[in-house]
Amino acid sequence: xxxxxxxxxxxxxxxxxxxxxxxxxxxxxxxxxxxxxxxxxxxxxxxxxxxxxxxxxxxxxxxxxxxxxxxxxxxxxxxxxxxxxxxxxxxxxxxxxxxxxxxxxxxxxxxxxxxxxxxxxxx
Amino acid sequence: xxxxxxxxxxxxxxxxxxxxxxxxxxxxxxxxxxxxxxxxxxxxxxxxxxxxxxxxxxxxxxxxxxxxxxxxxxxxxxxxxxxxxxxxxxxxx
Amino acid sequence: xxxxxxxxxxxxxxxxxxxxxxxxxxxxxxxxxxxxxxxxxxxxxxxxxxxxxxxxxxxxxxxxxxxxxxxxxxxxxxxxxxxxx
Numbered sequence: 001x002x003x004x005x006x007x008x009x010x011x012x013x014x015x016x017x018x019x020x021x022x023x024x025x026x027x028x029x030x031x032x033x034x035x036x037x038x039x040x041x042x043x044x045x046x047x048x049x050x051x052x053x054x055x056x057x058x059x060x061x062x063x064x065x066x067x068x069x070x071x072x073x074x075x076x077x078x079x080x081x082x083x084x085x086x087x088x089x090x091x092x093x094x095x096x097x098x099x100x101x102x103x104x105x106x107x108x109x110x111x112x113x114x115x116x117x118x119x120x121x122x123x
Numbered sequence: 124x125x126x127x128x129x130x131x132x133x134x135x136x137x138x139x140x141x142x143x144x145x146x147x148x149x150x151x152x153x154x155x156x157x158x159x160x161x162x163x164x165x166x167x168x169x170x171x172x173x174x175x176x177x178x179x180x181x182x183x184x185x186x187x188x189x190x191x192x193x194x195x196x197x198x199x200x201x202x203x204x205x206x207x208x209x210x211x212x213x214x215x216x
Numbered sequence: 217x218x219x220x221x222x223x224x225x226x227x228x229x230x231x232x233x234x235x236x237x238x239x240x241x242x243x244x245x246x247x248x249x250x251x252x253x254x255x256x257x258x259x260x261x262x263x264x265x266x267x268x269x270x271x272x273x274x275x276x277x278x279x280x281x282x283x284x285x286x287x288x289x290x291x292x293x294x295x296x297x298x299x300x301x
Binding site: 013044051072 | 221247249254290
């Protein structure tokens with residue numbers, strides 16, 4: 001058992017546990033914003049860790065795997081936050097209120113600012 | 124061992140397909156179609172056909188979803204919102 | 217090494233199942249879209265792991281296509297929900 005197998009297996013196990021935690025969070029969390037947080041951030045880390053682990057595992061046989069793994073990793077790192085941000089923005093603009101126990105709720109202030117802006121634009 | 128994975132993916136895909144047929148809200152049916160094409164691509168890869176999986180990934184995820192969403196935007200979202208053909212024609216912008 | 221792959225695939229299958237539950241159960245369209253996003257990213261990781269299992273370099277291209285194109289559907293659905301498409 002070489003050093004590459006130990007490091008790669010560790011990364012794969014860590015990433016799969018984070019993927020499982022993302023699924024658990026998306027099942028258990030109370031409202032859409034918490035689900036976005038759990039379902040996107042944790043799974044981004046998990047997928048990046050699994051892909052990097054596979055690249056490490058093949059490093060002693062074939063070093064080209066790590067290059068393609070890095071390309072996939074870069075694309076995940078930019079595409080997944082974009083989709084998360086677009087979805088949170090859409091939910092926020094369509095007036096989905098957060099969970100009742102969320103203390104940091106600025107939705108009403110946002111709505112007042114938005115109404116004032118629309119009045120100013122009309123007048 | 125991998126036969127368990129294949130059976131799990133097939134069950135998930137058939138469940139998503141039944142959900143897409145039964146559901147009255149057409150937007151949910153479109154999202155279910157995305158899930159079907161996602162899992163179908165993984166199944167094609169498990170059946171050792173990476174080229175078909177590549178085509179399914181490119182078409183099923185991006186193109187089908189965009190075309191169906193544009194169609195829903197131009198028509199109605201719920202299936203029960205129109206009663207007959209004339210009502211459907213009046214709903215189209 | 218084989219057992220590590222099996223354990224990782226077991227965790228991924230459990231994550232897929234929980235996301236599918238949220239997909240069926242979720243009250244609004246946003247929850248279902250989040251479930252679709254999570255399913256996509258778990259399947260990308262699973263495809264890369266399968267390409268290691270089959271020891272084929274070309275299988276990673278499917279995961280690459282998913283990583284590049286997978287967010288377009290979510291963005292289109294989000295723009296439709298926002299009312300700005």
